[in-house]
Amino acid sequence: MPAFRAACLGGIYNNYLALEAALRDAHRQGVDAIYCLGDLGAFGPHPDRVFPLIHDHGVRCVQGNYDDSIGYGLNDCQCGYTDPRDNHFAQISYDYTFANTSANNRCWLKHLPQEIRFEACGQKVLLCHGSPRRTNEFLWESTTSTHFLEYLVKEADADVILATHSGIKWKRALSRDRLFANVGVLGRPENDGHTHVWYALLEMKSDAPPEIQFVPVEYDQRRLAREMREEKLPEEFVETILTGWWTTCLEILPAKERRRGRF
Amino acid sequence: MSNGLSSPWVHLGHLDDLWFQIAGTLCNLRCHHCFISCSPTNHSFGYLSLETVRRRLEESVALGVKEYYFTGGEPFLNPEMVPILEETLRYGPATVLTNATVLKEAWLQRLAAVERQSLYSLEFRVSIDGYSPETNDPIRGEGTFRRAMEGTRLLVQFGFLPIITIARTWPEEQDHDIRERFRRVLSEAGYERPRVKILPTLLLGAEVERSRGYAEHEQVTAQMMEEFDTGKLVCEHSRIVTDRGVHVCPILIDAPDSLLAENLADSLRPFQMSHGACYTCYQYGAICSNATQSGG
């Protein structure tokens, strides 16, 4: 295979409108495959609207912490927050998502794999949720040393590792043309005052290093906000969708990432 | 300190966090709850030099260390602290645990510039014990509340977002109220989006006299470890460098068996959880990965 292109979607968080828009864009780009790195639920409205899109478009999914929780009927999302206010809001979206995910879909989530591995253009790719070693590990750009990433690729025997979970995209080139990227999320904007969300295009060639390109996704965020209000989801979440600034999950952000936001 | 025979062993999963006991046991304060009894006259551990830090940073690359932490005593008593942080930010993210009472503008200005150019975050964790002089100063010393707030204000002025850590000296049920009061006091002091964390108090060092030591039954047993996620323990993913060598964790440096080796590579062996403090870790999880009460 001389070239291979894949769309890699991060956490969807029930944002089926952004998912639709991302899928449309991925097809327009003519990708060879579409993957989702987990966390189909959380935050947004109508969890069950995500699943038909995933199935219809042949999206292969990794199991995120949310999917594991919903699938196994656990009491919380296992996101790994440490602040009581963050946990309070996380619990609201978890209870809502759990109550509104059908038994069939819950069962499907339960059986998702914790990682997906494939080879393309002679290189080994590993897709995971938080990190190869822990589903709910947060890997932030400003608190992850390059030699730690070198350790991860070596330990995982991979040339490319892609993850999500933290909610903010970033990438780093490693030695011998290896690559780590956090693909960001489709579920909510990334705390920069812009309302669009992101997915990642992985591009592999047999005669060049692998590349990641981040693609902005515009979608009908007003409609999403309206539906969130109709479902009585917290106004704090709606504000994030409409302004692009995070209002919750703030205490988990490292200094640099926190400083870029408003709150 | 213990009946070590039955105590379980903790194996290091991976060395994620490398700590430096950068100011030894020297501190400008003498807080009642300081678990390694730091003070202006406690020389049992000394400062680490830039040279020592550099050697361990270099060694940490091959081991794939993720983050670096600095504690004491008060790290900023170390005359080389600013260049040490400057050097560290070339390797990875750095967190400093400080009492914020000795910070100087010139240092913060330089550190802010260094952090801006670095890929990595420089975090400050400021220890305070009450939201007023009346609640804080009896524990940390006369005038320390005002000085810590001034230090916090300085950090904010230079663009940092310090995390204010409070050792819990009240019943757990009051956490919410006290956190809110803290937030209010901090925003009045000019810190508009204060980050606040509450920590359990360890029963070690000076804290033993302040409240009580560990009771005989407060020991971790092999049975307790079944189904327990050892990843919650600091010693499962950290080591700390002092001027004596490399120890198992920041909490136990005073205990002779905590000294594991001279260099990092040889310090990666398992450790037996035979200490009373291990019991607190068992109950509360990774109290240090983001903070301890030492070092500020």
Ligand code: SF4
């Ligand atoms: S005090 Fe805690 S971190 Fe230190 S060895 Fe005991 S369990 Fe591990």
Ligand code: SF4
């Ligand atoms: S708790 Fe911190 S500030 Fe207080 S004496 Fe110990 S090291 Fe110094």
Ligand SMILES: [Fe+2]
């Ligand atoms: Fe997640």
